[in-house]
Amino acid sequence: MRLFLAMLSHETNTFSNVPTDRAQFEARHLHYGGEIVETFRATGTCLGGMIEAAERHGARLVPSVAAAASPAGRVTREIYTHVKDRMLADLAAAGAVDGVLLDLHGAMVPEGIDDGEGDIISAVRKVVGPKVPIAVTLDFHGNLSPAMASGADLLHGYKTYPHVDMAERGAEATERLIDTIAGRLRPTSALRTPPLLPPIGSQRTAVGPMRRLYDRADEMEKDPRVISVSVFAGFPYADIPEAGLSVYVVTDGDQRLADALAEELAELAWRHRHEFVHTGLPVPAAVAKALAAEGRPIVLADMADNTGGGAAGDGTEILRELLRVGARSAVVACLWDAAAVQACVKAGVGQSLTLEVGGKVDDRHGAPLRVTGVVRTLSDGRFVHKGPMARGLPGRLGPTAVLDVNDVKVILISYRWQTLDPEMLRFVGLDPLEHKILVVKSTIHYRAAFEPIAREIIEVDAPGLSSSNLDRFAFARIRRPIFPLDPETRYP
């Protein structure tokens, strides 16, 4: 059995002015052919799970291209076309394949195309024809479209946020694809998209409205007629008509059951829609609370400056407040400012310098901040993820510096990456347990690895493009009415 394998993953924040170009993919993942298997084997990723399951079942993989970049603005036409064309050319050259495995995101918005995944899946379908099954893994933040649901036979969304089940979903998609090829399953799906736009700060799956939905979805999956149930919380910062929560149910040949279950979950989400409204603490109150808290470390979650949600990653407002009140024993992890890193490299370890850090990408993340500090550490930015997310996957932050400003240590990085692993502090010699305050630029993902070590977590409402305060955004293209932007929205 031969399975075609490809990955194209990007979460696009259309409010970002940082274009996601070829360099952004090269800084993260842009691999071809057998290199894909070498890079992702035994990692906690969808591809890791797909490779493992395919090998376990004796299926032969035909790996094509694997591309991913840190979330930012629209994917440039150049790199999108390059990856798509490569995928289609490899697929045509592969000859007869028994099935197709795609690892996509669901919230990718290339230049000139709103529904990136719908475009990819439709194009792949055209090449393989109607009979070859296509299975796709999608991020929990996917904004599902009818083109995705009708083009693929099987969609498998992550069921967790933080996303700790990526490898599991990759393996599951592979196994269900193999079952479909063998004629043991006849996937029949239903998609529902209630007018609901949850901010990402209220999407965690450990508690709250998403937990309730997944408790019910887990129950539904116990029915042997149900192949899988995915509830996508959606990605509100992609200002496209499809943005928002969606439910996708796939059954074994039972359309009525798929429709009924999808409808039930959509209504359940709708009934509890008010729980999706999120409120964080203003910056001064959050810093004061952290300073007054007992024990350490106290995590200040800079939820709105999450590069994983397309924010700049160079927000300065919490750092500014820490310095203003004279906080000590604090770490800011991690601030994206390649120019500041270069200034630190030029100064050298142990040297003092005055420079502007952060606030340089746009005017949505606070102004640049002038600081005087001592360079403690310089690094090439290479580390390995050790937390529950992406365990084993090599990380690349590019040239990295630790700048110590009166015992507030700022980790300056050159490649954008969300602070989702305490290893991003440890690898530059900072012990997270030894510090009073850890500012972590992440909305939810940090919880997987920081929650077990944090004495307390404080969710901060600082400015930024991954803010859970949706009133901060001027939506232009999203479907209206939609809750909570339009409180009077009705459904069904």
Ligand SMILES: [Zn+2]
């Ligand atoms: Zn996600």
